[in-house]
Amino acid sequence: MSAAFALSLARSGKKVLIASLDPAHNLGDVLGTKLHDKPGKVEANLDALEIDLNSWVKRYLDESREELARTYSYNLTLNLNSFFDIMKYSPGTEEYAMLWAIEHIRCNLAGDYDIVVYDTPPTALSLRFLAMPAISNLWIAELTKLRERILSKRNTITRINPTSVVASSCVDKADDKIYGKLGSIKRRLSDLSSLFCKESYIAVVLNPDVLSVSEAIRIKEELDRIDIPLSGLCLNKRGVSTTAWTLDRSLAASPLFEFDFIPKGLHKRDDLASIDTKDLVADFLATKS
Amino acid sequence: METILKKLRFILDTMLQVNREKACGILEFELKELENIFSLLILGGFVGMPSPPVPLAMELLPYMERELTIMLARSDMAQDPLASLMGILEVD
Numbered sequence: 001m002s003a004a005f006a007l008s009l010a011r012s013g014k015k016v017l018i019a020s021l022d023p024a025h026n027l028g029d030v031l032g033t034k035l036h037d038k039p040g041k042v043e044a045n046l047d048a049l050e051i052d053l054n055s056w057v058k059r060y061l062d063e064s065r066e067e068l069a070r071t072y073s074y075n076l077t078l079n080l081n082s083f084f085d086i087m088k089y090s091p092g093t094e095e096y097a098m099l100w101a102i103e104h105i106r107c108n109l110a111g112d113y114d115i116v117v118y119d120t121p122p123t124a125l126s127l128r129f130l131a132m133p134a135i136s137n138l139w140i141a142e143l144t145k146l147r148e149r150i151l152s153k154r155n156t157i158t159r160i161n162p163t164s165v166v167a168s169s170c171v172d173k174a175d176d177k178i179y180g181k182l183g184s185i186k187r188r189l190s191d192l193s194s195l196f197c198k199e200s201y202i203a204v205v206l207n208p209d210v211l212s213v214s215e216a217i218r219i220k221e222e223l224d225r226i227d228i229p230l231s232g233l234c235l236n237k238r239g240v241s242t243t244a245w246t247l248d249r250s251l252a253a254s255p256l257f258e259f260d261f262i263p264k265g266l267h268k269r270d271d272l273a274s275i276d277t278k279d280l281v282a283d284f285l286a287t288k289s
Numbered sequence: 290m291e292t293i294l295k296k297l298r299f300i301l302d303t304m305l306q307v308n309r310e311k312a313c314g315i316l317e318f319e320l321k322e323l324e325n326i327f328s329l330l331i332l333g334g335f336v337g338m339p340s341p342p343v344p345l346a347m348e349l350l351p352y353m354e355r356e357l358t359i360m361l362a363r364s365d366m367a368q369d370p371l372a373s374l375m376g377i378l379e380v381d
Contacts, residue, residue, distance in 0.1 A: 093344055161310060166317060181352060
């Protein structure tokens with residue numbers, strides 16, 4: 001659906017980048033070209049890339065390891081170093097790697113395009129990475145408050161007793177690397193939060209069946225909780241089944257776009273053009289302006 | 290006369306420093322507790338405590354050498370933290 005949407009926008013004259021965030025990529029297959037971690041030309045006005053999550057996790061862990069080696073004494077580094085080999089399996093690492101990949105696209109690539117389309121991974125992973133900035137910012141706020149108390153206490157001790165060992169540590173917010181790091185993480189996460197909440201058109205794709213509608217309701221509830229508006233619903237494969245289904249009232253606030261089931265399937269890029277995304281594109285462009 | 294004045298100044302300076310050290314004792318104890326709590330919040334995930342997402346901890350870890358040292362020292366006296374406080378308060 002996202003590939004058809006991106007293709008439609010590109011063929012209407014917009015310069016479009018489509019990025020697949022799904023660890024099980026199939027964007028290259030449907031666009032009929034091999035994709036990499038950097039933008040590759042698909043056709044006029046349309047570039048595409050597939051995020052290599054493993055390389056982003058590795059890059060992120062390598063940066064932390066180097067920072068650690070620069071800052072710490074030799075023995076401490078030697079002991080902590082062994083953690084890094086298992087860090088890639090820690091909860092949250094994949095979601096963070098995805099956030100930094102999106103940040104990279106936003107800061108370094110998006111400027112060359114009119115529109116960036118993200119083909120997101122399945123529901124669970126998408127909701128986790130979308131929620132990550134909001135959750136992390138709560139932690140950052142509390143840690144920042146605690147850090148301010150620590151710095152204020154150090155400042156008081158230094159004023160009373162300038163020869164105290166505390167005086168040799170950081171007492172000012174401007175000099176404290178931890179306070180600075182908390183601030184920089186907060187700024188990065190706030191930028192991403194703003195991208196998700198204010199600058200994005202988020203559409204959920206659902207199938208015409210009861211289970212799929214239930215899942216869409218849960219996605220809507222989760223998005224509401226993290227203040228991300230649901231911009232549209234894409235009903236895919238209309239006509240694939242004759243089983244009765246209804247759209248829940250809670251989803252009625254978002255515009256619904258329906259797409260017919262294609263019995264022949266999608267085999268090449270031009271097959272994507274047969275999906276009528278006119279209304280979806282029109283709503284997107286109207287929202288964007 | 291000058292020697293006596295020098296000695297007097299030295300005694301006064303020493304008394305002043307002793308009082309400063311005493312005044313800071315409790316504050317330093319509180320500070321170490323706060324720094325210990327900060328470390329525990331950041332690294333608690335490694336021992337099953339509620340903590341921020343692990344990647345956040347990884348970003349802060351390179352700058353936490355002092356906090357880690359304090360946390361390790363605190364874990365050494367974890368069996369009897371009151372003794373340390375009583376020592377500072379000079380309670381026999």
